[in-house]
Amino acid sequence: MQAIDHHAWTNRWRDWHPLEKLLPALTLLVLTLALPLLSIGPLVLAATVLATVRGAGVPLQTVLSVLAAPAAFLLAGIPFLAISLSFTAGFSLHFSPDGLLLALETSVRALAAASCLTFLILTTPLTDLVPLLRRVGIPAGIVELILLIYRLIFVFTERALTGRQAQAARLGYSGIQRGVRSAGWLAGALFQRALEQARRLEIGLAARGYCGELRVLTPERPLSWPRLTIVMAFVILIGVMGGLLAGGWR
Amino acid sequence: MTAPPLAVRGLEYTYPGGIAALRDLDLTVERGRKLVILGPNGSGKTTLLLHLNGTFRPTRGEVLLDGCPAGYDRHALNQWRRRVGLVLQEPDDQLFAATVGQDVSFGPLNLGLTALETRERVGEALAALRIADLADRATHTLSFGQKKRVAIAGILAMRPEILVLDEPTAGLDPHGVVHLLNALQRLHDAGTTLVFSTHDVELAYAWADQAAIFQDGTVLRQGETTAVLADRELLQRARLRPPLLLELTQLLPGPLLRSREAVLAQLQERLRVNQ
Numbered sequence: 467m468q469a470i471d472h473h474a475w476t477n478r479w480r481d482w483h484p485l486e487k488l489l490p491a492l493t494l495l496v497l498t499l500a501l502p503l504l505s506i507g508p509l510v511l512a513a514t515v516l517a518t519v520r521g522a523g524v525p526l527q528t529v530l531s532v533l534a535a536p537a538a539f540l541l542a543g544i545p546f547l548a549i550s551l552s553f554t555a556g557f558s559l560h561f562s563p564d565g566l567l568l569a570l571e572t573s574v575r576a577l578a579a580a581s582c583l584t585f586l587i588l589t590t591p592l593t594d595l596v597p598l599l600r601r602v603g604i605p606a607g608i609v610e611l612i613l614l615i616y617r618l619i620f621v622f623t624e625r626a627l628t629g630r631q632a633q634a635a636r637l638g639y640s641g642i643q644r645g646v647r648s649a650g651w652l653a654g655a656l657f658q659r660a661l662e663q664a665r666r667l668e669i670g671l672a673a674r675g676y677c678g679e680l681r682v683l684t685p686e687r688p689l690s691w692p693r694l695t696i697v698m699a700f701v702i703l704i705g706v707m708g709g710l711l712a713g714g715w716r
Numbered sequence: 717m718t719a720p721p722l723a724v725r726g727l728e729y730t731y732p733g734g735i736a737a738l739r740d741l742d743l744t745v746e747r748g749r750k751l752v753i754l755g756p757n758g759s760g761k762t763t764l765l766l767h768l769n770g771t772f773r774p775t776r777g778e779v780l781l782d783g784c785p786a787g788y789d790r791h792a793l794n795q796w797r798r799r800v801g802l803v804l805q806e807p808d809d810q811l812f813a814a815t816v817g818q819d820v821s822f823g824p825l826n827l828g829l830t831a832l833e834t835r836e837r838v839g840e841a842l843a844a845l846r847i848a849d850l851a852d853r854a855t856h857t858l859s860f861g862q863k864k865r866v867a868i869a870g871i872l873a874m875r876p877e878i879l880v881l882d883e884p885t886a887g888l889d890p891h892g893v894v895h896l897l898n899a900l901q902r903l904h905d906a907g908t909t910l911v912f913s914t915h916d917v918e919l920a921y922a923w924a925d926q927a928a929i930f931q932d933g934t935v936l937r938q939g940e941t942t943a944v945l946a947d948r949e950l951l952q953r954a955r956l957r958p959p960l961l962l963e964l965t966q967l968l969p970g971p972l973l974r975s976r977e978a979v980l981a982q983l984q985e986r987l988r989v990n991q
Contacts, residue, residue, distance in 0.1 A: 475854050591854065593814040613814055620856035621808050663809070669771050670810035673802040674870060675794060675826030682813050683821035683834050685852065 467623075469528055474591040477522040483689040484594040490701045491586040497705050498578045506708035507574035513704050514578075514585040522589045529584060536580040540573040547572065592616050597684045610680040621663070626656055719783025720744045721909065722768065722800060722878055726777035729763060737763045738933045741777070745878060745911055750904060752920040752941070753913040755930030756955050761913040762805065764930070765882050768911065769802040798827065801876030805883045807863035816842070816858070816866050817851040823874040834873075841873035845899045861892035865899070872903070879903065881912040885919060897923060921945050921959035922974060929954045942972050 474480075479487065491514075498510045515533075519526045547569035550562050586595075593613065600609045629652050633639065638648035668676075722745040729738040737760045745751055745768075755761050766772045767779055770786060770793045779786045786796060804810050813819035820841055824834040842848045845865045850858065858866065864884070871879065884900070885893045904910055913930075914920060920927050921941060928938040931954040937944055945951065946966070951958055965973045968986065973979045 471854070472857075475857065591814070593818070593854075614812060617812055617814055617855060666804070666806070666809040667812060669766065670804050671812065671822075672771060673769055673797060673804070673810075674823040674874065675797055676822075677790070677794075677826070680812065681822070681825045682818035683825065683831060683838065685815075685817060 470532060470587055471591070473522075473524045473528060473588050477524050477589050479522040479589045480591075481687065482589075482693065483687045484590050484598055485689055486694045486697060487586060487590050488595065488598065489694065490697045491582045493698070493701050494704065495579055495582040497701075497708070498575055498582065501705070501708060503708050503712035504571050504574070505711035506705070507571075507578040509704050509708050509711070510578040511574070511581045513700070514581040518585045518588050522585075524588045529588065532584050532588065533577065533580060537577060540576055544569040544573060594687075606679070614680070618660075618663075622656060622660065625659060626652065629655065719780070720746050721782055723780040723783075724764075724767065724777070725780060727764075727767060727774050727779070728776035729767065729772060730775045736933065738767075738774075741934045743928055743935050743938060745909060746926070747909055748904075748907065749925045750910045750923065751912075751926045751928065752924035753911065753928045753930050753935075754915070754917065754920045754954075754956065755913070756915055759930055760933040761930055762882055763933075765802060765880055765911075765913060768878075768880050769800045770796045771802070798874065799876060800878045800880060801871035801874055803868050803871050803879070803881045803884065805886060807860070807867040810867045810870060811855050811863060814855055815851075816847070816853050816855060816869075819855060819866060820870050820873050823870055827874060837873040837875070838869075841869040844872060844902060845869050846895070861888050861895075864888065864892075865896065868896075868899070876908070878909040878911060881910070883914055884912050885914060885916065893919075915956070917945065917951075917956055917959045918961060921962050922976065929956070931955070942974075946972075 494510050498506055515529055518524050518529050548566040596609055596612055633648045639645040724743040727738055727741040730736045753761055773788055811819050817838055820838045821834050824837040842851055847865050924941045927941045927944040929936045937950055945962055961979055965979050968982050
């Protein structure tokens with residue numbers, strides 16, 4: 467998670483208007499899921515990985531490691547779709563080619579969809595996306611909550627890490643039973659700390675005139691229409707190519 | 717004589733649960749000065765500072781603003797916090813927004829300023845602390861020293877008349893301390909009254925106009941820094957040691973010197989004469 471966040475804040479496309487990244491990512495996602503074509507998946511996958519690595523300058527290693535989690539999940543699912551179980555005549559297991567094709571198609575599609583979101587999260591920090599939420603009418607309270615959680619996640623992961631290290635230094639994790647107990651204590655301590663932190667944050671915010679609303683100034687980033695047009699042209703091109711390739715196959 | 721902008725009279729504070737934190741405490745913050753509240757850790761300095769911006773309400777006694785007892789209703793508190801800015805010791809208790817610029821904009825927006833004015837204030841506050849380059853950085857990627865400066869900028873953007881800082885140098889490396897003190901000095905030169913707490917007697921001696929010696933929930937004595945810190949018996953009671961610089965300059969003839977460079981120069985001079 468730290469790696470994702472780091473790249474989101476430092477990649478070459480960091481300063482683009484978030485819509486210039488959100489719109490193509492969502493369009494590709496919709497194309498991948500909506501078009502009944504096997505060819506669109508690999509195209510979208512290639513395009514988004516290429517854009518993330520060559521365009522935004524995020525290392526391929528990072529992209530692959532982010533995609534590894536859904537990929538492993540999908541891989542684990544393939545056997546269940548490819549092999550069918552039947553109880554009609556006693557009990558039999560048999561391999562079905564149709565099932566394999568279905569498994570392959572599902573996996574590629576899902577992976578392509580994941581790659582769209584991977585592109586988005588690796589190029590755009592959450593704080594850029596949240597103002598868009600506000601614009602589409604999500605209540606201010608929820609938006610504030612998202613931003614506050616985002617900030618506090620880092621405060622608490624740091625505390626949790628140092629707490630774990632301190633426990634490990636006193637052999638708190640030597641042995642499974644002891645490890646479980648230590649982790650429980652750590653969780654309890656963190657919960658207490660979270661409450662304390664909340665109280666102190668309230669004091670800190672009150673000192674700056676907080677009266678129930680966390681308003682901040684969001685930097686205005688100009689939307690570049692030419693850039694958005696070019697990006698969307700590419701997206702449409704991918705959609706058309708997917709269609710043509712599929713036509714050639716059938 | 718005009719009333720001091722901020723003063724505390726006969727302050728007593730007992731935490732819910734019955735633990736007495738402050739008792740019979742007097743403190744006067746004079747306009748345009750640098751006041752240090754000097755005392756050991758855990759003596760209640762933070763509790764006192766939390767009274768200076770109305771976060772805590774005294775159990776007994778009162779806080780005076782321009783000589784008038786402070787009010788604790790919402791409107792009065794808003795006015796109060798507009799004048800007295802409090803910077804907490806732990807910057808993570810104060811920084812809540814995801815980026816530096818956003819965080820600093822919080823205070824000015826609460827003052828009811830427009831986006832344009834706020835942007836100006838943010839730029840000004842970041843420039844005053846020499847951290848304009850951090851404006852677009854994510855808060856969680858900052859070092860401790862940077863976070864501390866951002867926390868100060870967040871208060872500064874509200875242009876307080878009195879800036880109160882809880883242990884501003886705690887946790888900073890020597891370079892960070894110099895950097896911070898320079899920034900505070902610039903603010904002071906621009907007319908801001910400064911109040912800060914510390915247990916560092918050297919810092920207090922080198923830097924503050926006035927010192928209040930704090931011990932066990934009360935101020936033992938407030939006065940000119942050189943006079944207060946030369947009172948050995950007082951310091952002993954407060955479990956503090958006299959600053960080395962003061963002890964050295966007391967051994968030398970002439971007026972008491974406040975800067976390390978001046979004391980060293982005079983020492984070198986003396987050594988040369990003796991050879």
